[in-house]
């Protein structure tokens with residue numbers, strides 16, 4: 038089962054990905070986590086990535102293609118994976134198609150967590166990560182609207198998009214996700 042989790046910053050992708058990963062025993066692949074890990078290194082590239090993330094901008098498509106391509110080749114992805122935070126641009130959506138074609142895999146579903154902007158701001162302001170300052174949150178939201186949200190149409194046209202109401206208790210959202218996954222698996 039190959040799943041993409043999609044939604045605005047703070048929509049709960051990382052939170053739900055962990056739960057899906059535990060329940061369905063497939064790896065959680067978070068590009069945000071992988072990039073944050075890279076920023077711990079002492080190199081000009083690591084410094085550049087850190088700067089981009091702290092501004093709430095997106096890291097380059099080429100670098101993401103490289104990172105995701107290498108990760109999806111690992112043996113733990115053989116029976117499926119959860120992509121959390123990728124793709125975030127139309128170019129990344131096309132890059133992912135290339136990556137998957139090489140390994141003869143396909144995406145089964147894109148789960149879109151619908152959460153309104155006030156709630157996203159509320160959650161991120163409470164989380165307190167380095168890129169959760171009000172100024173950065175506002176920029177991340179504007180990048181999401183201008184650059185990431187168009188990716189929804191790409192998957193809608195492919196018939197892969199499923200919307201999950203992302204507001205409510207974490208467990209309640211997870212129950213809804215399980216319902217969607219069960220429904221899709223029953224169809225295939």
Ligand code: B4P
Nearest residue numbers: 046047048049050051052068069090095096122125160164
């Ligand atoms: P990410 O690490 O992907 O983070 P995110 O979008 O902010 O958060 P997510 O949706 O996972 O929310 P979470 O579950 O944590 O991205 C960070 C940065 O990395 C990007 O801005 C970008 O610079 C870079 N990046 C990543 N991928 C990239 C790509 N593909 N291309 C280029 N750049 C990339 O939840 C947030 C908070 O809400 C938590 O505190 C959680 O406890 C809470 N919460 C979750 N569900 C809740 C619920 N139902 N009710 C109440 N609170 C809830």
